[in-house]
Amino acid sequence: MKFTWFHLMPWPHMPEDFREKNRSVWVDLPNRMYEPERGHGIYHQYLDQLEYAEQVGFDGIGVNEHHANAYGLMPSPNIMAATLTRRTSKAALVVLGNSIALYNPPLRVAEEFAMLDVLSGGRLVAGFPVGTSMDTNYAYGTVPALTREKYAEAHDLIRKAWAADEPFAFNGRYTKLRYVNCWPKPIQRPAPPVFIPGGGSVETYDFCLDNTYSYSYLSYTGYMRAKLLMEGYWKRVAERKMDESPYRAGFAQVVCVADTDAEAERLYSPHVSYFYNRCLHVYPGFADAPGYRTIKTIQTGALSQFTSAGRDYPNMTWKDLTENRYVVAGSPETVRQQMEEMIKTLRVGNVFCLLHLGDMPDDKVRHSTKLFAEKVMPHLRNLWPDWQNHDDRFWIHPMNERVSLKAAAE
Amino acid sequence: MKSRLLKMKALGAPIEVAEAGKGRDLLFLHGAGGHMPNDRLLEALASKYHVVAPLLPGYGRSGGEDNLRDMLDVTLHTLDVMEALKLRRPIVVGHSMGGMIAAEMAAVAHTEIDRLCLLAPAGLWLDEQPVVDIFAKLPFELPALLFHDAALGQKLLTAGGGSMDDPEFLKEFLVTRARRLGMAGKLLFPIPDRGLAQRLHRITARTLIVWGAQDALIPLAYGAVFKKAISKSKLVKVARAGHAVGQEKPAAVLKAIRDFF
Numbered sequence: 017m018k019f020t021w022f023h024l025m026p027w028p029h030m031p032e033d034f035r036e037k038n039r040s041v042w043v044d045l046p047n048r049m050y051e052p053e054r055g056h057g058i059y060h061q062y063l064d065q066l067e068y069a070e071q072v073g074f075d076g077i078g079v080n081e082h083h084a085n086a087y088g089l090m091p092s093p094n095i096m097a098a099t100l101t102r103r104t105s106k107a108a109l110v111v112l113g114n115s116i117a118l119y120n121p122p123l124r125v126a127e128e129f130a131m132l133d134v135l136s137g138g139r140l141v142a143g144f145p146v147g148t149s150m151d152t153n154y155a156y157g158t159v160p161a162l163t164r165e166k167y168a169e170a171h172d173l174i175r176k177a178w179a180a181d182e183p184f185a186f187n188g189r190y191t192k193l194r195y196v197n198c199w200p201k202p203i204q205r206p207a208p209p210v211f212i213p214g215g216g217s218v219e220t221y222d223f224c225l226d227n228t229y230s231y232s233y234l235s236y237t238g239y240m241r242a243k244l245l246m247e248g249y250w251k252r253v254a255e256r257k258m259d260e261s262p263y264r265a266g267f268a269q270v271v272c273v274a275d276t277d278a279e280a281e282r283l284y285s286p287h288v289s290y291f292y293n294r295c296l297h298v299y300p301g302f303a304d305a306p307g308y309r310t311i312k313t314i315q316t317g318a319l320s321q322f323t324s325a326g327r328d329y330p331n332m333t334w335k336d337l338t339e340n341r342y343v344v345a346g347s348p349e350t351v352r353q354q355m356e357e358m359i360k361t362l363r364v365g366n367v368f369c370l371l372h373l374g375d376m377p378d379d380k381v382r383h384s385t386k387l388f389a390e391k392v393m394p395h396l397r398n399l400w401p402d403w404q405n406h407d408d409r410f411w412i413h414p415m416n417e418r419v420s421l422k423a424a425a426e
Numbered sequence: 427m428k429s430r431l432l433k434m435k436a437l438g439a440p441i442e443v444a445e446a447g448k449g450r451d452l453l454f455l456h457g458a459g460g461h462m463p464n465d466r467l468l469e470a471l472a473s474k475y476h477v478v479a480p481l482l483p484g485y486g487r488s489g490g491e492d493n494l495r496d497m498l499d500v501t502l503h504t505l506d507v508m509e510a511l512k513l514r515r516p517i518v519v520g521h522s523m524g525g526m527i528a529a530e531m532a533a534v535a536h537t538e539i540d541r542l543c544l545l546a547p548a549g550l551w552l553d554e555q556p557v558v559d560i561f562a563k564l565p566f567e568l569p570a571l572l573f574h575d576a577a578l579g580q581k582l583l584t585a586g587g588g589s590m591d592d593p594e595f596l597k598e599f600l601v602t603r604a605r606r607l608g609m610a611g612k613l614l615f616p617i618p619d620r621g622l623a624q625r626l627h628r629i630t631a632r633t634l635i636v637w638g639a640q641d642a643l644i645p646l647a648y649g650a651v652f653k654k655a656i657s658k659s660k661l662v663k664v665a666r667a668g669h670a671v672g673q674e675k676p677a678a679v680l681k682a683i684r685d686f687f
Contacts, residue, residue, distance in 0.1 A: 043562075154562065157616040161608035162495060189495075301562040305615070307608025314600050 017359065017396055017405060020076030020110045021069030021385065022268065022368040025062050025096075027086035028375035029054065030294045035330070040299035042085035042150040049086060059089075063096065065372060065381055067103050072389035075411075076108035076141065078368055081115055082148070084155035087295045094128045101135040102421055108412045109136050112211055112232065112368070113143020117163055118156045121191045122170035123198065126177040130202045137418035138203035141411075143232070144171060145213040150298060153305040161307030164219075166190050178207050204413050211266060211366070211410075216245045217313040221252040224264070230366060230410045232266040236296065238341035239358040242267060246362040262359075262400050263407035266366030269358060270373060272345035273387040280345045283380055285334045288343055290374030292329040348391035355392065359399055365407060427468060431487060432480070432510060437503060439490030443511065444479040447472030450687075451516035453508055454479040455524030457548075457670075458560060458610035459572075460486065463585035467521075467672030470680045475517070480507045482527075484609030491609045497620035500613060501530040505538070517687055518631075521545040521672055522644070523610055526622060529652075532633075533625040541687055542631040544652060545672050545679065546644050548614060549622035555645045557618055561611060565603075574640040574668040582673060626655035633659035634686040636679055638667030660686060 027050060031037070038045055066077040079096045082088040090096055097109045109132060114125045125144075133140040146152065146167050153160050169188045176186065177198040186193045202208055210229040214220040224231040231249055235242055246265065253260055272288065274280035337343045344354045359367065371388060372381045398405060431440040444461065446468065452475035454468065460481065461468065471477045482500070484491035494500050504527050508516070518539050520528030525547025532539040551557065563571060573579030588595040613620060633656045637649040646663065653661040662682045667675045 153615070159615050160561075160611045161491075162612065299562075301564050305561050305611070306604045306606070307611050307615075309604065311601055311604060314597065314604055 017399055018075040018108075018263070018366050018411060019393055019396075020078045020108070020366065020368045021066065021074040022078035022080075022110070022112075022370055023062055023066055023372055024080070024088040024295075024370070025059070025090050026088060026291070026295050026374060028058065028290075030086055030290070030375075034294045035297050038297070040302055041087050041295060041297045043154045043299070043302045045084075045086055055089070061378055062372070063099055063103075065378065065385070066100060068382060069371075069385060069389075070104045070107040072386055073393065074107060074369075074389065076110040077104065078110035078112055080112045080143070081145070081151070083151045085150070094132060097132050097140075098135060101132060101139075105418070105421065107139065108141050109139050110141040110211070110368075111143055112141070112213060112234075113145050115147030115152055115156075116144050116170040116174060117152060117158055117167040118147065119170070121193060122173050123177055123191075123193065123196060125170070126174040126198050127200075129174075129208065130178070130198060130200045133202035133204055133208050134200050136414075138208075138414040139412050140202070140204070140208040141211055142208045143211045143213060144174075144229075149305045149308045150302045153308055154302050159307075160305040163308060164310065175207065178202060203415055209410050209412060214249075216248065216316075217310060218248075218252065218316065219310060219312070221249050222256075225253065225256050225258055228409055230264055230266055232268070232366065232368070233362075234268040234368065236268075236270060236292070236342060238343070239267065239269065239362055240341050243361055246364070250363060260363070261365065261403055261407045261410070262363050263365030263403065263410040265362065265364045266368060267358065267362050267364045268368040268370060269355070270343045270370045271351060271355070271384070271388060272343060272371070272373070273348055273351050273384045273392060274345075275347060275387075277346040277350055280347070280350075281334050284345060284373070284376070284384070287374045287376035287380070288334065288337060288345075292332065292337065292342075295374055296329055348387055351388065352392045352395050355396055356399065359396065365400060365403070365410070427465075427472070427477075427479075429486075432507070434490065434503075434506065434510065436506060437483065437490035437493055439483065439488070439493075441483065441488035441490070441507065442481045442486045444468065444481070445477065447475050447477045449475045451475070451513040452477050453511070453513055453516040453518045455504065455518070455520035455528050456481065456485070457522030457524050458607060458614060459568075460606055462582055462670075462673055465673065466582070466676045467679065470672075470676035471519070471683075474680065474684060478511055478513060478516070480504075480511070482609060484605045491605065494609070495612055497530060497613055500527055501534055505531055505535055508538075515540065517541040517543060517683070519543040519545065519683070520547060522669065523548050523613060523618075525549070526613060526618070526620075529622060529626065529629065532631050533622070533628040536628050536630045540631045542629065542633040543636065543683055543686075544633065545636045546638060546641055546669050547635075547648075547652065548618040548644060549620070550648055550651055551617055551619040552647060552651070555647045557645075557648075558643045559616070560643065561607065561615055571643055572668055572670040573674050574638065574666050575674065578674065579668070579670065623655065626652070627657075629656045631658070632687070634682060635659055635661045636671060636682055637661065637663055638669060638671035638674065639663050639665050640667060641669045641671070643669035662686075
């Protein structure tokens with residue numbers, strides 16, 4: 017198993033009456049709410065937490081890209097990952113990822129990911145999300161029905177740029193470059209391992225299988241609801257007669273660990289509530305621009321998860337959230353049992369643990385993180401013995417002789 | 427209205443064409459919402475004209491939307507449709523997005539289009555009077571956005587029937603919406619401006635511009651800009667009408683067209 021400690025970096029100072037006063041946490045929330053001088057401390061606290069996760073033994077630390085919102089303050093995850101390259105030495109840097117359809121030219125992603133891979137000595141996991149509709153369409157103006165074609169072309173360009181040893185011309189529909197020449201190029205050859213965040217479209221299943229990419233399902237509705245979608249993926253793997261390495265798949269899970277179940281509720285319930293009720297308060301008119309999803313995806317009914325589930329949050333209690341496993345919370349033993357069930361049910365080798373939530377203060381984040389690392393993670397390490405608990409195709413290959421950085425030792 | 431399929435070789439898919447009435451040829455290009463159920467404007471126009479109303483790819487039974495990506499693709503496609511329909515010097519009428527397409531056609535092929543009618547056309551942008559973002563609107567908001575009389579709008583827009591609680595209807599509704607607005611987004615998202623302003627001067631057609639005085643989607647102020655930019659043009663304002671000016675006041679729009687041409 018590979019455990020990645022994942023940060024969303026939300027704005028933790030949304031007021032009590034946030035839902036009543038604002039229609040959306042994303043796209044049109046006035047940025048007067050953002051206070052840059054407070055933001056300074058918050059960014060550094062969040063980066064410290066990612067570094068702490070490496071210290072206590074997580075395999076990876078993760079960041080991602082979002083725009084125009086209080087849900088996740090990383091318009092450029094690469095900047096965050098760059099700071100982490102100098103203050104960590106072992107963990108995979110899981111950038112999940114860069115929304116490649118948004119870059120002009122998308123070669124920029126090939127270059128920056130190569131920089132990160134070189135800086136980190138070959139520790140980059142590269143993520144290529146399509147991006148949410150809020151980010152890609154409403155905040156960044158990409159035409160919804162052209163998003164996927166643009167994405168596919170950008171992907172093609174990036175992979176060719178990494179593979180080539182000399183300049184070449186790229187005549188795409190959306191990007192035309194007479195000289196593609198990616199300096200630097202990544203340490204990991206032919207490319208860093210690639211993770212693709214997916215939401216249930218058949219096209220994405222095939223895209224991952226065609227390219228040997230790991231399919232990462234990032235949901236906040238927990239593993240019971242994810243079962244159907246992941247079964248669809250594994251069914252596709254079987255149809256294509258490919259091996260069933262669990263590392264072909266990953267899942268994001270909200271996790272809270274305390275000494276007892278009751279203590280978990282007492283410690284984390286307000287922050288879980290902040291996350292589900294404020295951070296995920298997206299105006300439905302921004303959730304899914306018409307044309308963003310393919311007709312095939314709508315027809316398969318994969319959207320059922322977006323219609324009812326998402327809207328229930330405001331009425332969900334701690335009990336609802338934990339019983340339905342949106343949140344895996346409790347004593348180390350409770351969390352271990354539920355995580356094991358999740359990992360086996362979904363058949364995933366990668367888990368993205370969301371241990372910081374909403375407005376959770378630093379001491380609680382570290383408490384929960386430490387308990388997970390010390391009392392839960394060791395018991396989950398050996399769940400895929402048939403695969404020697406590792407799959408070379410879906411994890412990093414750091415170089416052997418890396419420079420030692422002073423800061424990392426402190 | 428009867429409808430038929432028309433083969434379009436270049437598009438690689440057939441398109442649907444609705445047709446009714448007798449008289450002079452009138453080519454009608456619909457807006458982003460497509461034709462309304464029992465469309466009152468088409469009905470009124472067909473009482474005096476031979477109305478031919480092709481559906482843009484992505485609408486109804488018209489396919490091939492994946493092959494149209496930008497304004498030029500759509501403009502040339504629609505000129506191809508006009509040619510394939512063998513219309514004789516039709517009055518070209520376009521509503522909203524259809525008005526934007528009609529204006530582009532008249533600018534690009536100004537020797538072929540000499541009678542043009544733009545009903546609250548899209549295609550321009552004024553910072554001080556922004557066009558409403560239809561792509562961030564929820565279905566229940568549309569009647570009040572499109573009609574001065576929201577209750578009438580509600581009745582006209584939902585005449586097709588169906589319940590959102592029925593999963594099959596919901597799926598069908600979502601597919602229809604994704605196809606239509608997915609296509610419309612190629613011309614209108616995120617800002618409905620594809621450079622028409624710099625081409626309007628090429629229009630030589632006699633042009634009638636019609637606007638609902640209470641248009642809440644594309645404000646009336648745009649009417650004056652179109653009028654100023656097109657040399658042989660006239661602007662008619664229709665009282666107590668919203669953006670769906672033709673469906674809200676079909677008789678007034680018909681009269682304006684009859685008077686002008």
